[in-house]
Amino acid sequence: MAPRTELEEQLVRIWQSVLNHQQIGIQDNFFEVGGHSLRATTLMAKIHQELNHKLALRDIFQYPTIEQLVQVMGEDQTQQTYVSIPVAEEREYYPVSSAQKRMYVLSHLEGGEVSYNMPGALIIEGSLDKKRLEQAFRQLIARHEALRTRFEMVDGEVIQRIESGAPFSVEYVQASEEETPQYAQDFVRAFDLAQAPLLRVQLIENGPGRHVMLYDMHHIISDGVTEGIIVQEFSQLYEGQELPPLRIQYKDYAVWQHADMQSERLREQESYWLKTMSGEIPALDMPTDFTRPAVQRLEGTRFEFAIR
Incomplete structure (x- = not known):
């Protein structure tokens, strides 16, 4: 209608x-x-x-x-005027968002080393200019501060530092199509969050006119939407297109969120939850198929099935 x-x-x-x-x-x-x-x-x-x-x-x-x-x-007749996130002033380092803080902690737990890796693969058929491919990724890293960001602890708090540049090179491999799955499996490995960029790329040449491009980013600098943007902008830069400048970067959001956490509204919410969750917290006692292990394990598996 x-x-x-x-x-x-x-x-x-x-x-x-x-x-x-x-x-x-x-x-x-x-x-x-x-x-x-x-x-x-x-x-x-x-x-x-x-x-x-x-x-x-x-x-x-x-x-x-x-x-x-x-x-x-x-x-609901109430309206709230939209206010754009401001650009943060330049600093030596910046606070992280609440989501980044959580991922930083979990990534350092035993068994969590690759739990937040975001790998992907693209099959490229036809002629390929390796120099243009690598240059496109260098332009992406220059364009997006998140791809030049590293993380560390300062005075007991997780912070992010944005580097003016980050060493980057594409790994080149020649392998048959049968060997490619093993290369893809070996490609996913732990990132050092203190070293930028938290992005790596490997190009596997299967033969004339056929390549498999593997890429991996850490979730602390990306998500599902980011992944789509990176792939799209990589294609545009490889084709020689010019991209419009970005008004803000992710660190601007993190600074804005950190400032908002000091507002009266957030303090009231914090007070509510501290009061609600005060006292002894009951243990979660839900029926499960298996006994909870003494040490958390993050391995997973996959079940494939069809519904007709």
């Missing part, structure tokens, strides 16, 4: 931008036309930015159509 009001038209345009899909009706379910949790977060942010209406993430899940969202937004 086509939009009937100005608000519905605005939401349709936002959905089209987030989903990269032009055929959007007000009764379409967000999660049935290409939406998922990360895109729901982006949708929530764009609605706040363009309409000055702050929704909760659960609203997107509970009211997944534009028709339903309009009703929710109409019932």
Whole structure:
């Protein structure tokens, strides 16, 4: 169904931008036309930015159509002006975000060395200019501060330092297609979070006109959205395109989040949870198939099946 009001038209345009899909009706379910949790977060942010209406993430899940969202937004007349994240002043080092702090700690636990690696592979068929490929990655590292960031402890706190440059080179290997899976398995290894870049690339040449490009990043500098951006921008830079400058970098978000944690609103939330979780915390006693091991293990496995 086509939009009937100005608000519905605005939401349709936002959905089209987030989903990269032009055929959007007000009764379409967000999660049935290409939406998922990360895109729901982006949708929530764009609605706040363009309409000055702050929704909760659960609203997107509970009211997944534009028709339903309009009703929710109409019932809640409160508006919150969108404020852009400011660019942080230049410092010797910067605080990390709460997510980065958690990953830093978990990455140093026994067995967690590669738990936050984000490997991927691209099959490249046809002619390939190795010098242009490596130059494209060097341009990416220069463009994104996160790819030049290293982490360490200062006065008991995890901090991030952004290097002006980071040594980088692509690993080149010649191997048959049968040997490639073993190279891919060996490629994933632990990162030293104190050394930038937390990105490595290996190019496997299977033969004339066929290459497999392996890449790996640590989750402390990237996520699923980042991975897509890196692959897209790598392709654009390899083709010789010029990319527009970035207004902010991830460290600006970390500084903004750190400052927000000192606000009265966050202090009230902290006080609430400290009071709620005070006293003895009961042990989690859920029925499980196996006895909980004395030492946590992070190995996983995969089960493949088909549903017909």
